[in-house]
Amino acid sequence: MAEIAAVIASTHHPFYYRASTSTGADRPPFADEWVAKIERFRETLTRAEPDVLVMVGSDHFHQLWLDNMPQFLVGKAPFFDGNWYNEEREFGLPRMTLRGQEDLAAHILRDGLDRDFDLAFSNELRIDHSITCPIITLRPQADLPIVPIYTNIFAPPLPQPRRFVALGRAIRQMVESWESDQRVAIIGTGHLSLELGGPRQFGEHGPDPEFDRKAVEWIASGDIDGCLAEVSLESLHAPGNATHGFMDFMLMMGVAGEGQKADHVDSFDLFHTMEAYFTWYPNGVPGEGAGRERDGRVSIAARSASEERSESGGEQ
Amino acid sequence: MSKYLLDKFLYTVDRDPDLVERYREDPAGTVAWWEAEMANTILNCTPAERTTWLSFTDAERTALRGHDHVTLFEMGAHPFLTLTLFIAMFERDHGPLEYQKAYGKAMEHLSLPYPDIAT
Numbered sequence: 389m390a391e392i393a394a395v396i397a398s399t400h401h402p403f404y405y406r407a408s409t410s411t412g413a414d415r416p417p418f419a420d421e422w423v424a425k426i427e428r429f430r431e432t433l434t435r436a437e438p439d440v441l442v443m444v445g446s447d448h449f450h451q452l453w454l455d456n457m458p459q460f461l462v463g464k465a466p467f468f469d470g471n472w473y474n475e476e477r478e479f480g481l482p483r484m485t486l487r488g489q490e491d492l493a494a495h496i497l498r499d500g501l502d503r504d505f506d507l508a509f510s511n512e513l514r515i516d517h518s519i520t521c522p523i524i525t526l527r528p529q530a531d532l533p534i535v536p537i538y539t540n541i542f543a544p545p546l547p548q549p550r551r552f553v554a555l556g557r558a559i560r561q562m563v564e565s566w567e568s569d570q571r572v573a574i575i576g577t578g579h580l581s582l583e584l585g586g587p588r589q590f591g592e593h594g595p596d597p598e599f600d601r602k603a604v605e606w607i608a609s610g611d612i613d614g615c616l617a618e619v620s621l622e623s624l625h626a627p628g629n630a631t632h633g634f635m636d637f638m639l640m641m642g643v644a645g646e647g648q649k650a651d652h653v654d655s656f657d658l659f660h661t662m663e664a665y666f667t668w669y670p671n672g673v674p675g676e677g678a679g680r681e682r683d684g685r686v687s688i689a690a691r692s693a694s695e696e697r698s699e700s701g702g703e704q
Numbered sequence: 705m706s707k708y709l710l711d712k713f714l715y716t717v718d719r720d721p722d723l724v725e726r727y728r729e730d731p732a733g734t735v736a737w738w739e740a741e742m743a744n745t746i747l748n749c750t751p752a753e754r755t756t757w758l759s760f761t762d763a764e765r766t767a768l769r770g771h772d773h774v775t776l777f778e779m780g781a782h783p784f785l786t787l788t789l790f791i792a793m794f795e796r797d798h799g800p801l802e803y804q805k806a807y808g809k810a811m812e813h814l815s816l817p818y819p820d821i822a823t
Contacts (some may be wrong), residue, residue, distance in 0.1 A: 563750060588808065
């Protein structure tokens with residue numbers, strides 16, 4: 389069975405590429421510190437030596453539109469072109485083409501249906517900055533095949549937060565039940581508090597630093613229950629009108645598992661929004677004894693998919 | 705009122721470099737042309753397979769013709785679409801982040817709950 393090499397959750401800041409590549413007077417004063425944080429974060433993926441990347445993000449009205457809007461969608465194609473004219477225009481993002489991992493995508497689609505997640509699919513998907521930003525930050529050589537998974541955090545009605553967590557748990561099980569010897573990193577990106585197109589946008593900090601502080605704590609400590617107790621579709625309007633993107637972080641908490649402390653935690657307070665970076669190594673920190681047991685618990689990867697299914701019950 | 709059609713206008717203009725310039729320079733003409741020619745186009749179908757029932761209200765037409773992002777927000781147009789398109793049209797006339805901050809300040813009288821953006 390496939391092994392989870394790393395679980396990674398991140399914000400996807402479209403300005404990073406321009407900030408990190410600009411020079412001279414164009415280079416913002418915070419760029420060097422930002423780049424240093426990203427390089428440390430990148431190392432957490434590099435040392436995990438992944439073969440495949442499952443990448444969770446959210447289309448920002450690029451290919452997915454209101455005449456035909458899926459809630460959760462898996463890309464199954466041999467290639468994925470990345471970035472769009474309006475992302476090139478506003479953020480200076482480069483065009484790219486990534487290989488797809490169709491065997492894993494097919495497995496996730498089949499296994500998802502069998503786990504009661506009726507995932508939509510696309511055989512011709514142009515991905516946007518929710519997926520290309522973590523390629524730029526975490527794997528700029530863009531050399532690994534991917535399986536993109538899109539969630540709807542953008543066009544209401546949205547799925548409930550608990551559904552994002554459940555999908556994360558299911559994705560973990562889907563990947564671990566893939567008959568392959570590949571090492572898979574599951575990477576998902578979202579937002580902390582964020583306001584777009586409203587009165588609280590582009591402030592000195594994110595629109596709700598207190599929410600951001602709590603959010604980082606929930607994610608870093610794997611406090612899914614605490615997070616679910618406070619976060620609802622309604623409550624997420626308060627920290628900022630685009631904060632529903634936090635549900636992709638909740639999905640990644642589901643992938644990492646209840647109570648699982650992140651092995652790498654970092655954040656960066658920027659204007660407009662706070663950046664946050666998390667990495668978990670479910671099978672042990674690479675280089676410190678692969679497959680070792682942490683915190684006295686049994687390595688989940690060593691358990692059978694049927695055990696995992698029976699434990700998760702009807703929660704999906 | 706059709707939030708969907710407002711969003712469709714913003715979406716189809718934002719993704720087309722020529723339409724971005726056309727809407728910036730001639731908002732009234734672009735809105736009239738778009739409503740006549742584009743509003744009832746189904747985006748992933750052949751041109752002959754048109755919708756028969758989509759049109760703007762007078763208030764929606766006025767807001768679009770006036771580049772009035774505050775009223776569009778109050779009508780429940782998707783804020784991401786409006787912001788992205790308006791940055792494309794007007795950021796160039798301002799210093800760094802100046803337009804984005806002014807865009808937010810023009811809405812400082814608004815408070816939660818914001819208008820519903822569900823379509």
